Structure formats: C-alpha cells, structure tokens
Amino acid sequence: MPGPPTIFVARQPIFDRRAAVHGYELLFRGSAENRFTGGDVESASAINIEQSTAAFGLDALVGERLAFVNLSRGALLQEFYRMLPSERTVIELLESVHGDAEVLEACRELKRRGYRLALDDFTDAPHSQPLLAYADIVKVDLRQTPEALTPGFTSRLRGKRLSLVAEKVETPQEHRRAMAAGYDLFQGYYFCQPEMIETRDLAPSQLSQMRFLAEVSRSEVSFEQLEELFRRDVAMTLRLLRYLNSAAFGWRHEIRSVGHALMLMGVRPLRKWAMMMGFLRLAGDKPHELAITALTRARFAEQLGPPAGLEHHDSELFLTGILSTAEAMLGRSLRDVLTALAVPDMVRTALLDGGSRLGAVLRIVMAYERGDWPTVESVRTECAVDERALTDAYVSSLQWAETSAAA
Missing domain, CATH: 3.20.20.450 (EAL domain)
Incomplete structure (x- = not known):
C-alpha cells in the first residue's frame, strides 16, 4: 500500500x-x-x-x-x-x-x-x-x-x-x-x-475538508461538531496540533483535547485555514468563485427556510447549499459523495431527488442563480415565499458570502 x-x-x-x-x-x-x-x-x-x-x-x-x-x-x-x-x-x-x-x-x-x-x-x-x-x-x-x-x-x-x-x-x-x-x-x-x-504529508480527506468548510462558514460555529470531525480525520488533527505546538503560534501550554485545540485557534483563523486547505485544493483553478457560490447558496437557502415552513431546519438548509457544489469541487458524482457522508435523509433527498420542502427551497436557489424566472415564480408560489423577501434574501446572501470569504 x-x-x-x-x-x-x-x-x-x-x-x-x-x-x-x-x-x-x-x-x-x-x-x-x-x-x-x-x-x-x-x-x-x-x-x-x-x-x-x-x-x-x-x-x-x-x-x-x-x-x-x-x-x-x-x-x-x-x-x-x-x-x-x-x-x-x-x-x-x-x-x-x-x-x-x-x-x-x-x-x-x-x-x-x-x-x-x-x-x-x-x-x-x-x-x-x-x-x-x-x-x-x-x-x-x-x-x-x-x-x-x-x-x-x-x-x-x-x-x-x-x-x-x-x-x-x-x-x-x-x-x-x-x-x-x-x-x-x-x-x-x-x-x-x-x-x-x-x-511526507498525510493529507486530510476531501470530504473532511468539505465538511470543515461547511461548519466554519456558519454564523454560529459548533465546536462540538468540529471536534467530532477532527476526531474522524487523523491528518487534520495532526496538522492542527503541529501548528498550535509551533513557536509560530506561540502557545506552550498543554493541549488537553482536540476540542481545546480548536477553541485555542478560534473561529476566524479556522475559517482562513478551511478556505486554504479546502477550496484551494478541491476547486483547482477557481477556488474563490466556487467558495462564493457555495456560501451564497447555503446562506440563501438558510434565509428562505422560515417563510417556506422550515424555521427549525437552518442547519439542514445551510448544509444542502454547501453540498450542492460537491460535484464541481470533488469531480465525483453527487450520489457518490453523499454515500460517504452521514447527512440527514431530508438533505440527501433534496440534493438527489429535489423532493420535500427542502428540495423546493434548493430549486428556488438554483433557479434564481441561473436566472430561470419561470421556475423561480412557480416554486416560490408553491412554497409561499414573498417575492420581495426572495430578492432581499439573495442580495444579503451574496454580500454575506463575499464578506465571509474575505473575513
């Protein structure tokens, strides 16, 4: 091997x-x-x-x-x-x-x-x-x-x-x-x-990198989720500890756990690291454009959740938006990517079949992005999303994505 x-x-x-x-x-x-x-x-x-x-x-x-x-x-x-x-x-x-x-x-x-x-x-x-x-x-x-x-x-x-x-x-x-x-x-x-x-570089898996980026891009980062992700990827943990234990970081106290290490590093540096380690390797010659697309879709879907009757599913909405770019980033079919990821069934169904209200929200997001206004109007009416709210959500999502990618 x-x-x-x-x-x-x-x-x-x-x-x-x-x-x-x-x-x-x-x-x-x-x-x-x-x-x-x-x-x-x-x-x-x-x-x-x-x-x-x-x-x-x-x-x-x-x-x-x-x-x-x-x-x-x-x-x-x-x-x-x-x-x-x-x-x-x-x-x-x-x-x-x-x-x-x-x-x-x-x-x-x-x-x-x-x-x-x-x-x-x-x-x-x-x-x-x-x-x-x-x-x-x-x-x-x-x-x-x-x-x-x-x-x-x-x-x-x-x-x-x-x-x-x-x-x-x-x-x-x-x-x-x-x-x-x-x-x-x-x-x-x-x-x-x-x-x-x-x-010799034990590289993190591509799927771990994608999940890492998805988590740190959220407005409320869960360090518990991040710790679980790092526990499952030895390479990411080794890179994190190597960085924190270097004189470059300036930390010389005992690191008690992976969670403790993540808390020491902080959200903003973690977001930078995710951008570099994730999209700059996964997305080849167009990292910034893919990052903006993924973050815009994720935030747009998250904001459309409440008016579409999904006010308690913000995590699933955000994750669906991020994973909608998986084929472009990984060069693998979406079905193959999802087979290797433990995602909620409603996310899997929305991405693969477009079914359920979550799938309908994703259809609005994708149609709005490509300027397919008949589809936007049809699905918007089905989900009872106000037209003005739709426009405001897209503009704010795009601004948020640009800011997050540069934050």
Missing part, C-alpha cells in the same frame, strides 16, 4: 552585510523540481502558507529567523497571511500586485496587524509607487533592473527609510557592488541556490 505523498518547499537564505543569515524566503514547489513550474499563483501562495505552518511547521523551516513569504493579490485581500505570526514574518507582495485602492486598503490592514511588508522585484513602474508608503523592505532584482547598482537608484529608496535587498546576486563582483551601493540584505546564487525540503 503506498504511503502518504511527498510535498516540497524550498527556502533560500537572505544575508545581512556581515554575511549572517537574516531570514529565509519560502518558495512554493509543486514537485521535486527545484523551481516554480508555473500554474495558478493564487493557489501557490495560499498552499505555501498552509503547508509551511501546518504540514512542515514554520520552526522546522526557518528556526528563529524571519520567514519571507510571497503573497498574491487574492491571498492579500483574503488575509491568508494571518495563519503566520506577525513578529516572525515578512510578507512579500509579488511584482504582479498593483497598488490600486483595494490593495492599498489591504496593506493598511496588514500593517495594522503588525506585519512587515516587502515589495518583490521592485521597479520604478508607476503601479508600484503607491505601495512604497506601506513598505518596510524593497527587493530589487539585479538581473531585471540595470540601474539597481547605481548610487542614485538606491539613494532615492533609502531616503524613504526602506531596507534594501539585492536579489539575484550571482558573482563576488555583484556582491561587492551591491555593498558599495548601500544594500542592507543580499540573496542569490552567489551564496547558495534554494534548498529543497520535503516531508
């Missing part, structure tokens, strides 16, 4: 002017090949954070030094960096992130939470200039920026009280010139190539 799959990360040291290691940049690696082989940078950014904290453990990767972690635009806006300890992390914004109003507001929030911000592969491009107001560190690629080693270039940046990192330093001559130009930190093949680190 094959063992757990091997996962990879690379780290490259960043040296100070005395040639001491200042920190390590953590680099996503999807295979044993020591380079980024392309793909979705949003997924790479989020998976790198999740694996660094929960699969490898930040202590094992950087020890007591700083971790420099790349962040895409989406990962910044969804605050995935909050899985990382602010006092030990430098967030590197990728060069593809432009300083628009939404990004600048996210940078203000990142700084308010105590994180240091670095701009990766910085140039004098206009879209990068607004980000300088929030940056602590600027990283300059010597290969891409011909003027990088001129005193005029570095003096303009040092005038803004920024620490400067010379990247892609590949020769002794480049190192000496970067020192003379006033750079504070240095990184590149002259010192060493990125070091590959690997570990």
Whole structure:
C-alpha cells in the first residue's frame, strides 16, 4: 500500500552585510523540481502558507529567523497571511500586485496587524509607487533592473527609510557592488541556490475538508461538531496540533483535547485555514468563485427556510447549499459523495431527488442563480415565499458570502 505523498518547499537564505543569515524566503514547489513550474499563483501562495505552518511547521523551516513569504493579490485581500505570526514574518507582495485602492486598503490592514511588508522585484513602474508608503523592505532584482547598482537608484529608496535587498546576486563582483551601493540584505546564487525540503504529508480527506468548510462558514460555529470531525480525520488533527505546538503560534501550554485545540485557534483563523486547505485544493483553478457560490447558496437557502415552513431546519438548509457544489469541487458524482457522508435523509433527498420542502427551497436557489424566472415564480408560489423577501434574501446572501470569504 503506498504511503502518504511527498510535498516540497524550498527556502533560500537572505544575508545581512556581515554575511549572517537574516531570514529565509519560502518558495512554493509543486514537485521535486527545484523551481516554480508555473500554474495558478493564487493557489501557490495560499498552499505555501498552509503547508509551511501546518504540514512542515514554520520552526522546522526557518528556526528563529524571519520567514519571507510571497503573497498574491487574492491571498492579500483574503488575509491568508494571518495563519503566520506577525513578529516572525515578512510578507512579500509579488511584482504582479498593483497598488490600486483595494490593495492599498489591504496593506493598511496588514500593517495594522503588525506585519512587515516587502515589495518583490521592485521597479520604478508607476503601479508600484503607491505601495512604497506601506513598505518596510524593497527587493530589487539585479538581473531585471540595470540601474539597481547605481548610487542614485538606491539613494532615492533609502531616503524613504526602506531596507534594501539585492536579489539575484550571482558573482563576488555583484556582491561587492551591491555593498558599495548601500544594500542592507543580499540573496542569490552567489551564496547558495534554494534548498529543497520535503516531508511526507498525510493529507486530510476531501470530504473532511468539505465538511470543515461547511461548519466554519456558519454564523454560529459548533465546536462540538468540529471536534467530532477532527476526531474522524487523523491528518487534520495532526496538522492542527503541529501548528498550535509551533513557536509560530506561540502557545506552550498543554493541549488537553482536540476540542481545546480548536477553541485555542478560534473561529476566524479556522475559517482562513478551511478556505486554504479546502477550496484551494478541491476547486483547482477557481477556488474563490466556487467558495462564493457555495456560501451564497447555503446562506440563501438558510434565509428562505422560515417563510417556506422550515424555521427549525437552518442547519439542514445551510448544509444542502454547501453540498450542492460537491460535484464541481470533488469531480465525483453527487450520489457518490453523499454515500460517504452521514447527512440527514431530508438533505440527501433534496440534493438527489429535489423532493420535500427542502428540495423546493434548493430549486428556488438554483433557479434564481441561473436566472430561470419561470421556475423561480412557480416554486416560490408553491412554497409561499414573498417575492420581495426572495430578492432581499439573495442580495444579503451574496454580500454575506463575499464578506465571509474575505473575513
């Protein structure tokens, strides 16, 4: 029987002017090949954070030094960096992130939470200039920026009280010139190539990840339900305990139980973790869109429950909405997914056959989503749902889903 799959990360040291290691940049690696082989940078950014904290453990990767972690635009806006300890992390914004109003507001929030911000592969491009107001560190690629080693270039940046990192330093001559130009930190093949680190990863099951996301997305999270879920999935429990027991989390007291561990972590970090571990692996190249769809359907169905005569079935309504996206997320038939899940019979019937009032509510939700207004009107009348209430519920559900996905 094959063992757990091997996962990879690379780290490259960043040296100070005395040639001491200042920190390590953590680099996503999807295979044993020591380079980024392309793909979705949003997924790479989020998976790198999740694996660094929960699969490898930040202590094992950087020890007591700083971790420099790349962040895409989406990962910044969804605050995935909050899985990382602010006092030990430098967030590197990728060069593809432009300083628009939404990004600048996210940078203000990142700084308010105590994180240091670095701009990766910085140039004098206009879209990068607004980000300088929030940056602590600027990283300059010597290969891409011909003027990088001129005193005029570095003096303009040092005038803004920024620490400067010379990247892609590949020769002794480049190192000496970067020192003379006033750079504070240095990184590149002259010192060493990125070091590959690997570990065996006992991955949580896809169904556990889906149930995890469903539970933490609810407005009232049940820690009893979460504890039962973690008890049934050894991999999720191991990742949780590894994270809480690391110096990154900063907790050094005895953890009495899985439930105690979940309470220590708290709802908001758990929701972030669920988003990263769940949708960013299950949904492939469209995690955010699927997340929004699932959460909107779940909340919409929950709000339609009382007028449809299901005021005491909010849990079943919410779960039905979440599971309605199972085929798209898991690439398996809905019937196969439900066979492996202990869901209430009314949920199973609603999803597979559309029967019962719960099934009728789901039909309204799905029809409204695709703009099938004749079906909406027909089923709405059958369920005695007011038309105005329907519109208000959909709008508020969509707003709630967007907020929850970014919370």
